[in-house]
Amino acid sequence: MGTATTDTDLGADVDDAGRPGCLVSDLGWLLSQAHFALAHQLAVAMRDVGISPRALHVLQTARAREWNQSELAEAVGLDKTTMVSTMDELEQLGLAERRPAAHDRRARVIAVTAEGARTADRARRVVEETQAAVLAELDESQRRAFLDGLSQLVRTTLAEPAGCTPLRRRQPRA
Numbered sequence: 001m002g003t004a005t006t007d008t009d010l011g012a013d014v015d016d017a018g019r020p021g022c023l024v025s026d027l028g029w030l031l032s033q034a035h036f037a038l039a040h041q042l043a044v045a046m047r048d049v050g051i052s053p054r055a056l057h058v059l060q061t062a063r064a065r066e067w068n069q070s071e072l073a074e075a076v077g078l079d080k081t082t083m084v085s086t087m088d089e090l091e092q093l094g095l096a097e098r099r100p101a102a103h104d105r106r107a108r109v110i111a112v113t114a115e116g117a118r119t120a121d122r123a124r125r126v127v128e129e130t131q132a133a134v135l136a137e138l139d140e141s142q143r144r145a146f147l148d149g150l151s152q153l154v155r156t157t158l159a160e161p162a163g164c165t166p167l168r169r170r171q172p173r174a
Contacts, residue, residue, distance in 0.1 A: 059120040
């Protein structure tokens, strides 16, 4: 018969919320928890704007220069299927269009409409307000260090996902 683990079994290796120290010192777990909570807060905050944070990322990036759909998907970090559905949604809302490229009429590029630009501006303000509320927990030097450090990691060590081979549940038969 197994024994239940209690807080006293974990000793001092538990934080104020009762989480084991092995979690609160694990970068992957911390980033996952922070991402989930922030993504939820942003989705709720952006409901009135009428687009998702992902759609905002596409609109903002598309405004920077002329991108084809594959380039834009890669720049934003979306897989091909997700990019297609996001662009379909943005086109249905009248916020972006797939247009012939100026340099090659056979190629299609993503163009943000005037309404898309206004929507992106409104959504960006909501994101900034939400982020400011989240980061208010940190003092100015902590905020700067956190954002600078995270930005550096995303540009360098965490710039590309690590390649991994799917785990096999059984070995192939010989």
